[in-house]
Amino acid sequence: MHDAVIVGAGPVGLFLACELGLAGCSVLVLEREPEPGTPWRTAPLGRRGLFATSIAAFDRRGLLEPLLAEAAGLPRFAGADEPGRPRLAGHFAGIVLDAADVDLAALPFRLPSPVPDALMTSLDTVEAALAERAAKLGVEVRRGVAVDGLTQDGEHVVVHAGAHEYPARWAVGCDGGRSAVRRLAGFEFAGTAPQFTGYVALATIPDADKLNPGFTLTPEGMYIRMPAAGHIGVMDFDGGAFDRSQEVTREHLQEVLRRVSGTDMTLTELHLASSYTDRAMQATTYRRGRVLLAGDAAHIVSPLGGQGLNTGIGDALNLGWKLAATIRGRAPEGLLDTYSRERHPVGAWALDWTRAQVASMRPDPHAQAVQGVLRDLLGTREGTTYVFEKLSGTSVRYDLGSTRPLVGRTAPAFRLEDGTSLTDLMQDGRGVVLDFSAGAGLRASAAAWEGDLRYAAGPAENDLGFAAVLIRPDGVVAWAGERGPDRDSFERAARRWFGDASV
Structure with a gap:
């Protein structure tokens, strides 16, 4: 099992x-x-x-x-x-x-x-x-x-x-x-019903210059001419009416693309095509x-x-x-x-x-x-x-019950003055304690969760005004000490996310 x-x-x-x-x-x-x-x-x-x-x-x-x-x-x-x-x-x-x-x-x-x-x-x-x-x-x-x-x-x-x-x-x-x-x-x-049917395809388009490069919004929807030759997308506001079980044919896609783009462009061959909707x-x-x-x-x-x-x-x-x-x-x-x-x-x-x-x-x-x-x-x-x-994604902040604005966010790219980066410390999937004030008393506390946490101490190139931070294995800041780390609040945060160290 x-x-x-x-x-x-x-x-x-x-x-x-x-x-x-x-x-x-x-x-x-x-x-x-x-x-x-x-x-x-x-x-x-x-x-x-x-x-x-x-x-x-x-x-x-x-x-x-x-x-x-x-x-x-x-x-x-x-x-x-x-x-x-x-x-x-x-x-x-x-x-x-x-x-x-x-x-x-x-x-x-x-x-x-x-x-x-x-x-x-x-x-x-x-x-x-x-x-x-x-x-x-x-x-x-x-x-x-x-x-x-x-x-x-x-x-x-x-x-x-x-x-x-x-x-x-x-x-x-x-x-x-x-x-x-x-x-x-x-x-x-x-959720909500679809508003459009979207198509993505690779095709042979001999007159592709009739289509603008990149995204083009039109009175009928939007089409996209990608950098790769023949790679196109189109969004047709048909209420999602096209049945995804149907095959997307060259004739159908050409008709949709002509209507949405307002051009008489031609698809001479359709190599790959699929449809989707905006169903949310x-x-x-x-x-x-x-x-x-x-x-x-x-x-x-x-x-x-x-x-x-x-x-x-x-x-x-x-x-x-x-x-x-x-x-x-x-x-x-x-x-x-x-x-x-x-x-x-x-x-x-x-x-x-x-x-x-x-x-x-x-x-x-x-x-x-x-x-x-x-x-x-x-x-x-x-x-x-x-x-x-x-x-x-940097605007995402989980509500972890703290008023400190860094808590609940993905940790910034902290780097210690000795060159050690947060990336270096997170390779093994454990959480991390960064003690920028080194000697603030967190080493002994962090050691109690040694199997779950890595401890690193030393001044940072930029500590953003924090004395220490506790970072979960997913890179989210779980605790931040601002004026000399408080061991009690650190240990409460560690117990919340990593359990009782004595177990």
Whole structure:
């Protein structure tokens, strides 16, 4: 019997598997697709944007290098001080953000870091890096396994696939928007109906110059001409009427693209095509008994703004250490319940973020009037910075019961004067105590949680005015001491997140 069975070997499932494997848990991952690396996972169709908090997660687990290698030469975030680089910082409802207008100094508690604030990568590259790490950690991945049943009691859960049964102490559905685990475990999935049908395709377009490059909003919707030849997207505000079970034909896509673009462009050949909608749905809770959900299984949004992958990585990072502590018998009471409590509001925000974009893109005079206002706002430094802060994830702050504004946020890129970085300290998946005042009495307290925490002391290049900080394994600041660390408050925070040190 495994400690955990994860259904779905996409980025979210594999990241979670690595987190559990890092903590010494036995993990089995079941994946329906027989082989990795389909055209929908590789560039250009599988290309996705990662933002600051996701990039920090990969960096702090030593997984960022393959992503940076692929990103070299691709459009990415670049500041005004990087001449010759694309000045792209994302978009809102097809309105492109100019990176030169992002005031990085205004982002909350941001410290200089050698890693970028955003980058482009592909699902295939992400999954390959995670799969390699998972294998090294002893995680077993079985492909070609379609889950069709699930039973649980107070102690165990059994995942069924045909004649095979996979018992475990816990099961996690990371199997996408049409999650079998979500359905079989009886999760309620609620949300809003679609406004449009979206299409993404690779095609031969001999007169592609009739289409504007990048995002183009029109009175009929929006189309996107990507940098790769023949890579196009289109959003048709038909109320989501196109049935996803239908094949997207060359004739149908050409008709839709002509109508939305207002051109007579021609598709002579359709190589790959798929459709989607902006249906925005979320599980009302992320846990039912011994079954949990993460990623698209827990929440689905349209691709607008690139929040799907980033929100899913955040789910896996938050859940991983909490589930591992529960499996190891080291979790304080209620720790696992904080997963849904912390991540559900983030998922709800992602749904509203995409709904707001869709509302402003509708092909009617009211929405188009809103577009004009948005363009004015996003043409300002304050407006661009606001949207970039939301996209980056740096605005996310969990309510951990503290009035100190750093608590509940992803930890900044602290670096000690001796060169030790927070990235160096978080590779093994433990929490971290950074004692900038060195000698404030935290060493002995931190030692009581040696199996869960790493202690590092010394002056920081920039301590942001804090004497010490306690950082959870997911990189979130759980406690901050501002005027000479208070051992009692530190120990209360440590017990809250890591349990009684005497146990």
